[in-house]
Amino acid sequence: MDITFDHVSFTYQAGTPFEGDGLKDVSATIKDGSYTAIIGHTGSGKSTLLQHLNALLKPTAGTVSIGDFQITSETSNKNLKPLRQKVGMVFQFAENQLFEQTVAKDIAFGPKNFGVPEDEALALAKRMVELVGLPQSVLEQSPFDLSGGQMRRVAIAGVLAMQPEVLVLDEPTAGLDPAGRAEMMAMFAKLHDTEHLTIVLVTHQMDDVADYADHVLVMAQGALIKQGTPREVFADTDWLRANSLGLPKTAAMAERLAQRGFHFDPLPLTAEELATQLLPQIGGGAHE
Amino acid sequence: MNKLLLGRYLPGDSWLHKLDPRTKLMASFYYIAIIFLANNWQSYLMMFVATMIMVAASKIRLGFFMRGVRPMLWLILFTVALQVFFTKGGAVYWSWGWLAITQYGLTNGAFIFMRFVLIIFVSTLLTLTTPPLALADAVESLLHPLRKIGVPVTELALVLQIALRFVPTLMDQTTKIMNAQRARGVDFGSGNLFQQMKAVVPLLIPLFVDSFGIAEDLATAMDARGYQGGDGRTKYRILQYHPRDVYAGGWMVILTLGLVFLRA
Numbered sequence: 001m002d003i004t005f006d007h008v009s010f011t012y013q014a015g016t017p018f019e020g021d022g023l024k025d026v027s028a029t030i031k032d033g034s035y036t037a038i039i040g041h042t043g044s045g046k047s048t049l050l051q052h053l054n055a056l057l058k059p060t061a062g063t064v065s066i067g068d069f070q071i072t073s074e075t076s077n078k079n080l081k082p083l084r085q086k087v088g089m090v091f092q093f094a095e096n097q098l099f100e101q102t103v104a105k106d107i108a109f110g111p112k113n114f115g116v117p118e119d120e121a122l123a124l125a126k127r128m129v130e131l132v133g134l135p136q137s138v139l140e141q142s143p144f145d146l147s148g149g150q151m152r153r154v155a156i157a158g159v160l161a162m163q164p165e166v167l168v169l170d171e172p173t174a175g176l177d178p179a180g181r182a183e184m185m186a187m188f189a190k191l192h193d194t195e196h197l198t199i200v201l202v203t204h205q206m207d208d209v210a211d212y213a214d215h216v217l218v219m220a221q222g223a224l225i226k227q228g229t230p231r232e233v234f235a236d237t238d239w240l241r242a243n244s245l246g247l248p249k250t251a252a253m254a255e256r257l258a259q260r261g262f263h264f265d266p267l268p269l270t271a272e273e274l275a276t277q278l279l280p281q282i283g284g285g286a287h288e
Numbered sequence: 289m290n291k292l293l294l295g296r297y298l299p300g301d302s303w304l305h306k307l308d309p310r311t312k313l314m315a316s317f318y319y320i321a322i323i324f325l326a327n328n329w330q331s332y333l334m335m336f337v338a339t340m341i342m343v344a345a346s347k348i349r350l351g352f353f354m355r356g357v358r359p360m361l362w363l364i365l366f367t368v369a370l371q372v373f374f375t376k377g378g379a380v381y382w383s384w385g386w387l388a389i390t391q392y393g394l395t396n397g398a399f400i401f402m403r404f405v406l407i408i409f410v411s412t413l414l415t416l417t418t419p420p421l422a423l424a425d426a427v428e429s430l431l432h433p434l435r436k437i438g439v440p441v442t443e444l445a446l447v448l449q450i451a452l453r454f455v456p457t458l459m460d461q462t463t464k465i466m467n468a469q470r471a472r473g474v475d476f477g478s479g480n481l482f483q484q485m486k487a488v489v490p491l492l493i494p495l496f497v498d499s500f501g502i503a504e505d506l507a508t509a510m511d512a513r514g515y516q517g518g519d520g521r522t523k524y525r526i527l528q529y530h531p532r533d534v535y536a537g538g539w540m541v542i543l544t545l546g547l548v549f550l551r552a
Contacts, residue, residue, distance in 0.1 A: 051467065054471055056467050056470060056471065078478075081473055081475070084470065084471055084472075084473055085473065087471075088471070089467075089468070089471035091464065091467065091468045091471075094468065096461075096464065096465060096468070096494050096497075096498060097465060097468035097469060097472070097490075097494060098494065099489065099490045099493035099494050099497075109472060109490070110472040110473055113472060113473025113474060114473045144497065158472065159471075159472070162472065162473070
């Protein structure tokens, strides 16, 4: 299911003095099965862009095509359920959406809204709890008795239980400890590889972009200012700095080594690439 | 969540914006009191013109005031209908059983309608030109004398200020949670009454949980910064009357005299 933005603009509170630009003439395609990262400052329009992916917001001008759905400013709010089932959204601090008496019921809430019978939904809950790395024992607990990290996992399980084709993640690891972060990012990568989910990730972690994404959209002040593969986007380090975007740690390290006379081509983005390129230069043997 | 206009402040630099919030608060209450003096078309016309002058002085588009009327429309229409159908006297234009539309009924209905609209315009004017926190300051300052008889004015003002401060925060949070639940297939505002009530549960519970969290955090933050209650605290924003506040008072006196002179 490809998602295409065709000259999409969005204005907040049109017609009031609070009017503000959300998006300015954005055209981009998120390919079926891709792992797309969206980066940019706070307030650059990333979240606004995300909310167009399942018609929570509708463009003021232009068209968003999501599979067979065409969303324009005229699209009615009815009949959007099939679309929302296909595009699962994990919002920032997703644990805030939990409300049910038990974890199982909360995870089953989404699928039930989309017409899955209760017993099947609860079976899904069981599977999803395992998928997000929680023990089965939490199923009958109240979600409010869990730790913050566990609550986040339950919320993500609740979205996965809808069995979406596209998984949209808005800073899913914000506020988690490093171990939790790594585990969660690995889980998303697994879903992408094994279940062939299309993943859209909004993040400030350039390392995650370098490690996982195959396509990057760079937003600034509501406009799409660059797109391409992580290698293309991270190639121009001066441009990145001018737009106050960081480099992945490995790329930053390689850049500093380059100032000391080392040579890298292309700029390594992952630890492995860095090691492979560095080894011959420091006189290490061919590594087996 | 952007429909709520009552309590919405529009930043600006008009004469009315600069007026002391205490003056605006008192003048608004005073205006609402004296509009009950109007009892014929001359006096209503004068109040209408006076209100339009104040609206113009705020430099805010009339549309904002119209939107303030909209949520009250059913209440207004209901009251006007009661007046029209149940006031007896003068020429009878139409009657059916005990219902009748009479001359007095129509004029009374028109007056009530006018009174409603003007009161809403003036209270909207107050909230559009005054930041909520300035209003809370004004309330505190005006109620200050009550401290002598043991009313905890500063604490009440703090409660009011905190409540006002968190209105936008909670509205934001509401939008976020609504979005999250809509993404999980909830339809807000569709279906029958029972379905709609059920749809609110996934919104309200997270909102309550969140509010308690915010309240706890705020209490901790206040404790950490040594807050220990109201009396004797100095203020950052000090309210001070200016000549323009006297002019505003003068304007109210002129309106009162005009009403006394014009009313039947």
